[in-house]
Amino acid sequence: MLYFATELILVFLSLLSLVETSDICHKPNWNNNNANGKRLPEFPIKIFEKIGPQSCYRECQAHGNCFSVNWDRNQFTCQLIDKKKNQLKPLIDDVNFVYMEMTDTVGAGGKLCGDVICNNYSTCIRISSEKMTCIETDCAEHYPVLKNGVVLERTFSPISATYGCSPGFTSVGSGNRITCRPGGKWSALSYRCEPPVNGVWGSWYGWGSCSVTCGGGTKHRTRSCDNPLPMYGGSSCSGSSVVSTTCITIGCPVNGVWGSWYGWGSCSATCGGGAKHRTRSCDNPLPMYGGSSCSGSSVVSTTCNTIGCPVNGGWGFWGEWGNCQRTTTCGGGVRIRIRLCDNPRPMYGGSSCIGTSEIFTTCNTDRCSGNIFLANSNVHNKGIVYVYRNGYWGTVCDDNFDMEDAHVVCKSLGFIRATAVHPSATLGEGSGLILMDDVNCAGTEGSIFDCSYITNHNCGHHEDVGVTCQ
Structure with a gap:
């Protein structure tokens, strides 16, 4: 108890020095490897209460799996962590904590x-x-080479590689992700990439039987697209798999039967009344080899175009331009004007007006002042996100960027909400600096600058994020 009280006094003195130096204390083994007001968001492997920072660090040194500690300077609580900070597990702001890492590693x-x-x-x-x-800390073997394939993604916690096929090749098997097993050995890659194989016709099979015993028939023979079969996205054989020929052409008597009526012909007048006709043929089948012909008429007629002559429609004058369909005075909007097909109106089957009844024009196209706008799109409510910071315009990295962050961006631009997030430069790569990374908004902030973010990024413009607003 006396030792703990003494250490608390030392802690108090060291915390006073934090105001001036931002160091936890002057112990050489961890003085330069700490973060004041931050902690690692990991579940602790062990917790000590009523303990000072030096004792907390010594407990980590004595523990076989401890690599870093979170020390709560308000509650004097020591959390032993079995991980260190890295890009997958970054530190987070927490004024109650001091984060320290083991430094005696080589x-x-x-x-x-x-x-x-x-x-x-x-x-x-x-x-x-x-x-x-x-x-x-890494796999002892090199990444396996996949013939006709590439590594799409690598992770390091756990260590893994995800493969995909090169353009023009087809994947076979579903096990395209491998991990590094204990001992530094990669797991088996049950996945391959095959080039396309185009199909080729095999030989024709023999002729089949004739379809009739008299009067003429047909017989067929076939072939298969199996020399080889089309595989892995290759094209199938072109041409027919079946050919036919006539057989037993000596006919039996066939009586004629009417075929279906053909369509009605043109009306004899375009308006005011006329006549039109349609016909049928005695060809279903034709009478052959002494068979009887069809009975009845091959032609029927009916009246047509008994209404007034058609009047084609004509366009009236264009109306006035409407209001700009965007409530803000910048950022782009549209307005519309219309015309009616009433000069004259189409009547009695006359054609309607050709062309469009409405046209659009842009309005309020000036870029909004402020510190954020959307670019790389031909519509005002969609684009990659640009922000203005420290005298520069730049883009935002897509790391951890989700719909809550997009809502804040859209609402700050005057929209109701966001409807989509476009990561990985889906809307194109930006230019200039990358000014924000790991943006984390609750969704209620007035500006993206009110959210948490970092500026020390690890991104390229291939990770520029875009949004669609409503």
């Missing part, structure tokens, strides 16, 4: 670590005052 690369030598894919970490161990 890059291995064939260096001695206690009684063993670490390989190039491990790190030597001291886990107690007398014991050191090699911790694997």
Whole structure:
């Protein structure tokens, strides 16, 4: 209890020094590897209460799986963490905490670590005052090469590789993701990329039987597209798989039967009354080999175009331009004017007016002043996001950018809400600086600058984010 009280006094003094130096204390083993007012959002492997920062750090050194600590300077609580900060697990702001990392590690690369030598894919970490161990940090093997394929995605926690086929090749199998197993060995890649195989016709089979015993018939023979079969996206065989020929042409008597009526012919007058006709043929079948012909008439007539002569429609004058269909005075909108097909109106089957009854023009096209606008689109409510910061215009990275962030962007531009997020430069790559990364909005902020974000990014313009607003 006396030791803890003494350490709390030292903690108080060290916290006073934070105001001036932003360091936790002057211990050389962790003085330059801490973050004041931040913590790592990881579930602790062990928690100590009523403990000072120096004791917290020593508990981490003594624990075999501890790599960093979160120390709560208000509650004097020590959280031991089995991870360190990296791009997948960044620190978050929390004024109650001080984050510290183990610093007595060495890059291995064939260096001695206690009684063993670490390989190039491990790190030597001291886990107690007398014991050191090699911790694997990457896969010992190179990424497997996939013939006709490429690596689409790599992750490092866990270590994995996801493959896809090169353009023009077809994937076979679903196991295109492999992971690095304990010992630095990749799991099996049950996936391959095959080039297209075009189909080729096989030989014709023999002729089949004739379809009739008299009067003429047909017989067929076939072939198959199997020499080889089309595979992996290859084209099928062109041409027919069946050919026919006539057989047994000596006919049997066939009586004629009327075929279907043909369509009505043209009316003899365009308006005011006329006549039109339609015909049928005795060809279903034709009378042959002494068979009887069809009975009845091959022609029927009816009246047509008994209404007045057609009057074609004509366009009236264009009306006035309507109001700009956007409530703001900048950022782009449209207005419309219309005309009617009433000069004259079409009557008695006359044709309607040709062309459009409405035309549009842009309005309020000046770029909105302020610190945000949308670009790379031919519509005002969609584009990649540009922001103005520290005298520069630049883009926003898509890391962690979701609909809540998009809502804030759209509402700050005068829209109701966002309807879509477009990551990975879907709307095109921007230019200039990348001014924001890891944007995290609740959705109620008035501006994207009211949300949390970082400026020390790891992005390229291929990760520029865009939005669609409503």
